[in-house]
Amino acid sequence: MARRDAARQRIDQLTGALGGAAKDRLAWFHTVYREAAGDPAAIPWADLAPKQVLMEWLADNPGKGRRAIDIACGLGDNAEALSAAGYRTTAFDLAEEAIDWAKTRFPESRVDYRAADLFDLPADWTAAFDLVHECYTVQALDGDMRNRAADAIAALVAPGGKLVFINRSREEGSEAKGPPWPVVPSEWRRFADLGLEPVSERFYTIERPDRTIPHVMAVFQRPA
Numbered sequence: 001m002a003r004r005d006a007a008r009q010r011i012d013q014l015t016g017a018l019g020g021a022a023k024d025r026l027a028w029f030h031t032v033y034r035e036a037a038g039d040p041a042a043i044p045w046a047d048l049a050p051k052q053v054l055m056e057w058l059a060d061n062p063g064k065g066r067r068a069i070d071i072a073c074g075l076g077d078n079a080e081a082l083s084a085a086g087y088r089t090t091a092f093d094l095a096e097e098a099i100d101w102a103k104t105r106f107p108e109s110r111v112d113y114r115a116a117d118l119f120d121l122p123a124d125w126t127a128a129f130d131l132v133h134e135c136y137t138v139q140a141l142d143g144d145m146r147n148r149a150a151d152a153i154a155a156l157v158a159p160g161g162k163l164v165f166i167n168r169s170r171e172e173g174s175e176a177k178g179p180p181w182p183v184v185p186s187e188w189r190r191f192a193d194l195g196l197e198p199v200s201e202r203f204y205t206i207e208r209p210d211r212t213i214p215h216v217m218a219v220f221q222r223p224a
């Protein structure tokens with residue numbers, strides 16, 4: 001916990017830590033991984049375990065060899081869960097430092113880990129995935145990157161495929177003192193304007209000693 005707090009204080013001082021220009025924010029992620037130098041306590045979002053709500057969803061939605069992609073996979077725990085649930089899984093992150101780290105953590109992995117930028121993805125990934133999983137990326141971006149990220153995420157969903165979107169949530173119109181900047185309903189419901197049909201919305205909280213953190217898991221499907 002002490003290492004985590006010290007790291008948090010250090011990285012909060014870096015350019016891009018609090019948002020601002022897109023190039024600074026994206027460079028900040030690289031710096032966080034690089035400066036962590038292999039210590040996961042220095043990565044604020046590294047739980048070193050897959051998200052519980054994702055595990056519950058996967059229990060009812062096994063992959064059976066279908067293709068999945070994990071958006072901005074960080075250290076790889078959610079991607080490994082997708083793979084273990086039977087999805088042929090691709091996982092990418094902007095930070096090659098994170099990708100190398102994930103490969104080191106999971107040397108026997110069947111996940112295809114790639115360094116890639118959500119805003120400049122390979123053309124052959126368009127509409128190529130039966131499951132697109134996005135966890136905590138949109139909330140980590142500010143300004144116009146949020147809608148651009150949603151556009152890029154939606155474009156990956158194959159006909160008949162699903163999007164599972166997991167982020168912190170807040171009420172429409174409420175203030176966010178990010179990062180992270182929790183998502184508002186109009187942001188995730190915008191996937192319906194991008195050709196996806198709403199399947200479900202699950203609201204839940206994560207309890208911390210000093211606060212309660214609202215979350216949403218929203219599921220969408222592209223018509224076949």
Ligand SMILES: C[S@@+](CC[C@H](N)C(=O)[O-])C[C@H]1O[C@@H](n2cnc3c(N)ncnc32)[C@H](O)[C@@H]1O
Nearest residue numbers: 029045072073074093094095117118135136140
């Ligand atoms: C808050 S972390 C979440 C990581 C992981 N999805 C999780 O649930 O733990 C946000 C991640 O987004 C990545 N990221 C930020 N901008 C990106 C971009 N344009 N393309 C790909 N990854 C990006 C960062 O490097 C970081 O690993």
